[in-house]
Amino acid sequence: MGKFFAVILTLIALASAYPILTHMYVQPVDISTHGHAIDEQLSDTMAEAGFAFLGAQLLLAFFVWKYSSRKNGVKVKHLPGGAKLMVATAFIFVGTEVLALGVLGQKAWAEVYFTAPKPDALQVQAQAGQFAFYFRYPGADEKFAPLHPDKIDEGNGNYFGLDPANDVEARDDIVTAELAIPVNREIHLLMHAKDVGHSFYVRELRIQQDFVPGLDLSVHFTATKTGKYEIVCTQLCGLGHYNMKAYLNVLSQEDFDKWLKEKASEQ
Amino acid sequence: MGIKQGFVAGVAVLVVSAALYAGPSGGTISGKVTYEGTPAKQKPIDMSKEPSCAQQHATPITTETVVTGPNNALENVVVYISAGAPDDSTAPGQPAKFTQKGCQYLPHVLAFEVNQTLEIANDDQTSHNIHPLPKVNREWNKSQPPGTPPISEKYDKPEFIPVKCNIHPWMHGNFAVLKNSHYAVSQGEGSFTLPNLPPGKYTITAWHESYGDQSQEVTITGSETKTVNFVFKAKPY
Amino acid sequence: MEEAVVPAAHVHAPPEGFIRKHVFSLDHKVIGKQYYGLGLVAVFIGMGLSWLMRFHLVWPTTKVPGLELLSSTGAPGGVITPEYYLSLLTMHGTLMVFFVLTNAPFAGFGNYFLPIQIGAEDMAFPRFNMMSFWITFCAFIVLILAFFIPDGPPISGWTAYAPLSAVGKDAGPGLAWGQSLWAMSIAIFCVGQLFGSLNFIATTLDLRAKGMTFMRMPICTWAWFITSAIGLLAFAVLLPACLLLLLDRMAGTSFFIPAGLVISDRLQNHAGGSPLLWQHLFWFFGHPEVYIAILPAIGIVSHVLITNMRKPMLSAKVLIYSMMSIGFLSWMVWGHHMFVSGMNPTSSLLFSFPTLTITIPATIITLIWLGSLYGANMQINAASLFALGFVSMFVSGGVSGFFLAQPSIDIYLHATYFVVGHFHMVMGVAAIFGIFSGTYFWFPKMSGRMMNETLGKLHFWITFIGTYCIFMPFHYLGLVGNVRRYSSFVDDFMAPLMPVHKFISIAAFVTGAAQFIFLYNLIHSRFRGKQASENPWNATSLEWSIPSPPPWDNFGGKHPVIYHDPYQYGVKGSKGDFVMQDSPEQV
The missing domain is CATH 1.20.58 (Methane Monooxygenase Hydroxylase; Chain G, domain 1)
Incomplete structure (x- = not known):
């Protein structure tokens, strides 16, 4: 035996x-x-x-x-x-x-x-909430308007809690469900958790970073190939965890500019 | 009295009693709901995270917090008798149906009565969770995987209840749980009709999820039709 | 070496009546069996839950007959909902880690054999000992209650990360009363373990028989002793953590909840807390907990291996010191669970080094086992097969630790099936192999009857091959990027991996079914097994010097005197190739 x-x-x-x-x-x-x-x-x-x-x-x-x-x-x-x-x-x-x-x-x-993002890195804010990611681009004024959690109104598409009625800076912020970025340009992703802990995981980017409520975290990276990749949540966040995802869309600079313009018109 | 007369009299009694029962002598309130000003822009919804829903919409659906029709018509306004009519002692037997299709609530605003069965179905290939957020009723939060039987629930207190799906955060709807059967939800033209109102003094209220509610007093004396219009003030943000 | 102490500090009267003998018994042997029994109930429930999970993952829309009766909302029409999957997952992890891996190898076998192996009549505090079991039992009942409340069991995983676990019902089903019951259960469990650990420490320090110096204690006694020291510190941290969690949930405090959270459209009325605080407290307990599960198994397996190799280890001392270093290092590594949590990236490096360093004592232990096998006269039986299987699993689960100890690789592998494969192998399967090995080895002593060897070997082969079929592919899935804790794999990315998942599920069903062979063997042998002699394995330690099963006071009123260290094998003794610890023979 x-x-x-x-x-x-x-x-x-x-x-x-x-x-x-x-x-x-x-x-x-x-x-x-x-x-x-x-x-x-x-x-x-x-x-x-x-x-x-x-x-x-x-x-x-x-x-x-x-x-x-x-x-x-x-x-x-x-x-x-x-x-x-x-x-x-x-x-x-x-x-x-x-x-x-x-x-x-x-x-x-x-x-x-241990490296700082370059000063010319494109800043995008990512918000994780039960059970979807939303992204925010600062718009024409290049400023992210402040967030007001009490203004969050998902039925109305206000996922971040912007206050366009009283806050002019908020009116040009571009909110999207997809993270489009230009290829070969450094991205500085500012991470914000709306409710509980989540995580940002893109296998192809070799990036995984938790969203921690109450902590302002960020990651920076540069994508070198155009294409669509999956962003998934890897921190157990509740019943819809398995379905919490979004797409990373790496575009050429021209396509990205076009995309951003189109999204701006939808706001 | 011959048989014939007797028959006619019998029929007459039947007709009259049926008429009394149905209350045709009652009046009708009808009207239109409109807005003035600029309503908030409804944004297209990006459902890319749920491809099985996204592909059901040739063009993306938009948010539905303010749905308008031609001539400033305002849809999805619940018009109901908030005072003056007795509460229904028994709820209607047929269930109120609420459907999830293409990651959207159909209808966006569902009005039904206290203790009436609410039947929720999932027509999608994905799981939804139905999470109404009541303040006075009992709260529940249930998932409905594809292929599972409809969920049956009831509410025992009148309330306007926002409904959401946590899995698909864009999905928002409303339940209007009302005390009596005199209600309508304004449709495409913004019009509504509340028929069969017995004579009396009524408070008629129109409720909109974004713009709140307005009330008017109406007195019905006979079988007349009274017109009541509501105008909501719309804001761009 | 210090002098041995008088072993009669606490003598209590022989128990009378059914309740005193079998229910509220002060006898450490009965309490040990109670812990083992509780572990057995928990492991079968936990396994059933894992079957449901594996079933749901590969046949997500197929109805599970009868499941609707257990939870009409969790499994409407028998189809498992996403939240019920997470409930199963949470309860599986909690039951297995706390009520199986802590209870059986440590509290169960430890209670039964530690006093005997040091020549004591009972634990130092028999009443505390009884209380610690019944407190643990209460914790179990409170946890299981969560299945039967309308809210359902919690869905936040066995790690219960805040704020998901702290904010209550808005965050989802199971997070109202279900999560509260979980936190209460774990808090109660901690109390039981604290009593138990204290008792183990006091017993080992004070009740050793004459001649039983520290270095004459068997390796498994050492393992339980080291484990109880870890347990005393670890559960003393988890207990307040659970209390703080309960306060956040029920008293409106905000230890773990920061300001401005909007959950299910509701702005939460909390401010000032830190979710990372929970993670630090939890893992400060959580990583040592891994060693609470594995050290007793290391001890048991060493004990079984030596007996069956018919020769001592290359060095029991080195093995014991290695276990101590593991215990010591276990307090410096908790941050490796938090590499991507947003903790300062420099601390990730600081946590990475001690984690990698643990590899050294773990390797020494493995090499001692392997090196000791050289030139042995290995007896093959169910107990020794499971011990050898343990060594194999310990290696397989250990090498994957190389990956996860490095923050840079953890970026990619964190929260994938690689992690699930890693800890199931090293902490789950390995520790359970230790329990099986101990069971086949000590059952004759505990019941007075032998277990059926043929069934035992059959059980081993299916379990050994089966667990490799289940958990090796987990690593491959993780390398591809398969995320854990997903109730279904809805996207295109996961679709090509489904055949692997199907293979794993089928292996899990077969391996799980084989455990019923063990259960049958256990119950059947208890009543119909062959009578066991006092020392069926020709072993040397004290438990084999007394009748099977032992009398209530272990040594029948005698006070054993110890003349040797515990592993005198491969010598010329009067009974064969061994000399017992309490034999005055010269070797």
């Missing part, structure tokens, strides 16, 4: 590694300027984790194969080197691996979080 365990475990280990080795499941294409660092870090980690996984599982299988259900009265042996060898191995191999991953990984993290 011990040998059977060894065979099954070997098969499981190989079958688990097969889809990774053959790239059966890969991340969606990266359309951001910072994503390559994350992807590299991910594949480095995959290599190290895969090595550790296969190594440990196969060793376990081998030892169980070799040392199980032996003759009665067989004399047990001890591994030369004993626990010291194990501790040394753990510190040397895993320790360096940990340090390497830890240090290298900071580069990818820093590219996203």
